[in-house]
Amino acid sequence: MTQAVLYPILGLELAYWQETxxxxxxxxxxxxxxxxxxxYLYLFxxxxxxxxxxxxxxxxxxxxxxxxxxxxxxLQKEDIFTEDSDKFIFGIAPAxxxxxxxxxxxxxxxxxxxxxxxxxxxxYFVLAMSSLSVIGILMAGWASANKYALMxxxxxGGQLIAYELxxxxxxxxxxxxxxxxxxxxxxxxxxxxxxxxxxxIGNPYILTQIVGFTIxxxxxxxxxxxxxxDMPIAExxxxxxxxxxxxxxxxxxxxxxxxxTAVAFAAVASTLFLGGWQLPGAWGISDGAMNxxxxxxxxxxxxxxxxxxxxxxxxxxxxxxDQLQKLAWKVLIPLALANIVVxxxxxxxx
Amino acid sequence: xxxxxxxxxxxxxxxxxxxxxxxxANVVFAVQAVVMIFAALRVVTTKNVVHAxxxxxxxxxxVGLNYILLQAEFVAVTQxxxxxxxxxxxxxxxxxxxxxPLGVSDDLDNNQKKIGIGVGVALLAVLSYALIETFGRSxxxxxxxxxxxxxxxxxxxxxxxxxxxxxxxxxxxxxxxxLLAALIGAIVLARRD
Numbered sequence: 323m324t325q326a327v328l329y330p331i332l333g334l335e336l337a338y339w340q341e342t343x344x345x346x347x348x349x350x351x352x353x354x355x356x357x358x359x360x361x362y363l364y365l366f367x368x369x370x371x372x373x374x375x376x377x378x379x380x381x382x383x384x385x386x387x388x389x390x391x392x393x394x395x396x397l398q399k400e401d402i403f404t405e406d407s408d409k410f411i412f413g414i415a416p417a418x419x420x421x422x423x424x425x426x427x428x429x430x431x432x433x434x435x436x437x438x439x440x441x442x443x444x445x446y447f448v449l450a451m452s453s454l455s456v457i458g459i460l461m462a463g464w465a466s467a468n469k470y471a472l473m474x475x476x477x478x479g480g481q482l483i484a485y486e487l488x489x490x491x492x493x494x495x496x497x498x499x500x501x502x503x504x505x506x507x508x509x510x511x512x513x514x515x516x517x518x519x520x521x522x523i524g525n526p527y528i529l530t531q532i533v534g535f536t537i538x539x540x541x542x543x544x545x546x547x548x549x550x551x552d553m554p555i556a557e558x559x560x561x562x563x564x565x566x567x568x569x570x571x572x573x574x575x576x577x578x579x580x581x582x583t584a585v586a587f588a589a590v591a592s593t594l595f596l597g598g599w600q601l602p603g604a605w606g607i608s609d610g611a612m613n614x615x616x617x618x619x620x621x622x623x624x625x626x627x628x629x630x631x632x633x634x635x636x637x638x639x640x641x642x643x644d645q646l647q648k649l650a651w652k653v654l655i656p657l658a659l660a661n662i663v664v665x666x667x668x669x670x671x672x
Numbered sequence: 673x674x675x676x677x678x679x680x681x682x683x684x685x686x687x688x689x690x691x692x693x694x695x696x697a698n699v700v701f702a703v704q705a706v707v708m709i710f711a712a713l714r715v716v717t718t719k720n721v722v723h724a725x726x727x728x729x730x731x732x733x734x735v736g737l738n739y740i741l742l743q744a745e746f747v748a749v750t751q752x753x754x755x756x757x758x759x760x761x762x763x764x765x766x767x768x769x770x771x772x773p774l775g776v777s778d779d780l781d782n783n784q785k786k787i788g789i790g791v792g793v794a795l796l797a798v799l800s801y802a803l804i805e806t807f808g809r810s811x812x813x814x815x816x817x818x819x820x821x822x823x824x825x826x827x828x829x830x831x832x833x834x835x836x837x838x839x840x841x842x843x844x845x846x847x848x849x850x851l852l853a854a855l856i857g858a859i860v861l862a863r864r865d
Contacts, residue, residue, distance in 0.1 A: 408774050411726070442829060443749045450749045453757025457729060460764045464722055467774055479765045483758065503829060 349438045352617065353427050356589075357582045358389050360625055364632040365581075372636055396577075399570035404467060407567065411465035416568070416575035418458030423579045425451035426586040431505050432599050433616030434609040444505035445497065448590055449490050452545065452583070456482045459554070463564035474563020477643065478547060478554035484650040485544035485551075491658035492537040495665040496527050496594045509598035523602040528595040530668075533661045535595045537654050539630065542587040544650070546580065548631060550638040551646060584628050592623035697741050704741075708734035716788075719776040725763045732756055746829040 336344070366388055370377030378385030403409050428451075429444045431437040441447050456479055463475020497503055500511035508527075515525025528535050544551040555563035565576055592598060599616030601607070607615065641649070711730035718724050732755040739748035836844050 406774060408722075411722075441745065443745050446746070446749050446753070450753035450757060453753055453761075456761045457726075457756065457764070460761065460768065461726065464764075464768055464772060465774070472768060476765065476768060479761055483761060483765075486757070 345438045356585045360628045396574040401570045406467035408465040415462035416572045419455045419579045422455040423582045433613035466567040470560045485541045488654035489541035492534040495534040512597045513600040526597040548635040588624040588627035
């Protein structure tokens, strides 16, 4: 374990703890940069252009410093706890949600060695960590001592549990195809694959697993509670759901967690279905160079997929609660199960 | 999940210790054990039903950490996904749907408290006796996997699936049948028409 795996990138011999520190810090920087970039690009500008307006223009050129201004504003606000709330639970609930988001990033690879921890259970770990955020949301809703918050948390609980199943089942098809849970193995399986003997672009699983990809993206939309699945925070019904009593830095944490989770799920989807950090078809580039090119590749793919999430978010109206549950249990789960059966049969036949 | 952990323990050969005292693992285990015991006591002594469920999160998370120390990565992740991501969430969900007052409730204890303590202590004694009698001072080592599988490969996940779908196939299928029966039973009981 003390072997320096960073050696190919930086040409340095590092102790295990030094290397781990560098990996965690780089991971955090990548996460915040991508999240901030996605928020500026889509939440500030993309949606503005869709609605024939300019969006923020004052802070920095084309409003590019708007996000920093917003963060500064939220940090200055008073950290309010309501009279009847359960102070401790109310206080730590945002941290639970944010921790769940950060843990998802741990195993997502951005290059042959550019990953915080290359766990054998890769994708399974991501799905397990993403499921922990529900605990934080239920804690927030209950501890707020507000009936809107409690209703929002209950809706979030029901929705996230319902859509976790299609999310996991959609991934199983990819895992069967690649024969591994490890995300690096899944990337390698795609770049080593061939389309009827043609190895030009490898075999990204979006081609064979298009059903899984579609189910995955729909389930991600619901897991992120973005419109058309935003019942937990539906402003016209529940004010702001479980976030209603939060302000200042704790609200900011929810905001960051929401968009960081969007980036995380987009990066996972790029890794599973779009070939991850690998260029289309391995170009015979050395591992050292791929550690620099890989992060750019996966960031591009992930940011484009976040764009799809926001495109849907700003295009469709909200579903009803019963329609939401029906879609998950009666359409997506049977479809995902059928996908697993077909993939399994194909895997054995070919 | 406990059965899967036992499978891991059986796959890994037990040998008498010669040199291997893994200091970091033992320190982590000690800290985690103390935290888990404290949290377990708080689950039954706290005066708020939601707090009890949240202390249970700490206990079950500690069990997951325990599996990681045993290098049973797949079982550990399953523990997090199933117990923390689903069972606890359903607990909290059910409690909040029915009755979850903030603050202290005095009616959480009932007259079976003493019997409960007795059963708990008896169970602890029996389990301690069984474990000490079976394992004594033998130590778990993971040498069997060296060379076959490094820390970042699918080796141990494969060991679990080989055991479940090979040696333990019939118990596994019986369990799924039992769960299916329970599922159908729940639907029959819950439906009014």
